[in-house]
Amino acid sequence: MGVKKIGDIVMVQLSDVDSNIYLIGDTVVDTGVGFNFIRLRDVLRVFKMPMDTVKNILNTHYHFDHIGGNGYFTAAQIAIHEADAPVLENGDAETSVAEFFGGNMHKMKVARKLKDGDVVKMGAREFQVVHTPGHTPGSICLYDKKDKTLISGDTVFANGVGRTDLPGGDFDQLKGSLQRLSKMDVQKILPGHGSVVEKDGTKVIGNLLKAAKPLGEDEEIDAFDNPV
Numbered sequence: 001m002g003v004k005k006i007g008d009i010v011m012v013q014l015s016d017v018d019s020n021i022y023l024i025g026d027t028v029v030d031t032g033v034g035f036n037f038i039r040l041r042d043v044l045r046v047f048k049m050p051m052d053t054v055k056n057i058l059n060t061h062y063h064f065d066h067i068g069g070n071g072y073f074t075a076a077q078i079a080i081h082e083a084d085a086p087v088l089e090n091g092d093a094e095t096s097v098a099e100f101f102g103g104n105m106h107k108m109k110v111a112r113k114l115k116d117g118d119v120v121k122m123g124a125r126e127f128q129v130v131h132t133p134g135h136t137p138g139s140i141c142l143y144d145k146k147d148k149t150l151i152s153g154d155t156v157f158a159n160g161v162g163r164t165d166l167p168g169g170d171f172d173q174l175k176g177s178l179q180r181l182s183k184m185d186v187q188k189i190l191p192g193h194g195s196v197v198e199k200d201g202t203k204v205i206g207n208l209l210k211a212a213k214p215l216g217e218d219e220e221i222d223a224f225d226n227p228v
């Protein structure tokens, strides 16, 4: 847990149930579960970015641990892939698994519905939207080709891949997405949970793809031990 600077990107880890939160320019990528917003507010103050000055929220997908904090950024507009947008617009607590986190799902306005290939400006960076369905239908990764940085949401982590056993999940789609990522030139991976991959991201993704299997296929696992 804590705050880490990765060049011009600030990575915030508030708790075990929060997604990683990335601050880039006046944009926040994912907002966590929303229960620890006082801590998040304090972190943002340190980085001279009061919550009410954040202009854009970019959600990597619809799960509540990534969107639960959206409402605290009162001046921000929300962007999410078009396939995941209805869950926010309808306040769909079941699909967003809000209840699992004990959270209240509210209807949210989506200002920008993203598509594969769209370009999103954040600070001095330009990220390409890479549609990577599987964990959810509208999961996205964000790729900055200049320094080969990939913000990967819950599609791929430093030591595993996204689960596909939740509503909207599809393992075959996830595999296809990982195959696509494994052909891209990636160095750094900034995932939705856990630690950063500092280099050789393409290789890491390739190895994880080889080992990937649906959650619980071979052994009895506690589904709640894995990031949502």
Ligand SMILES: [Zn+2]
Binding pocket: 019, 063, 065, 066, 154, 192, 193, 227, 228
């Ligand atoms: Zn997550």
Ligand SMILES: [Zn+2]
Binding pocket: 061, 063, 135, 154, 227, 228
């Ligand atoms: Zn998720």
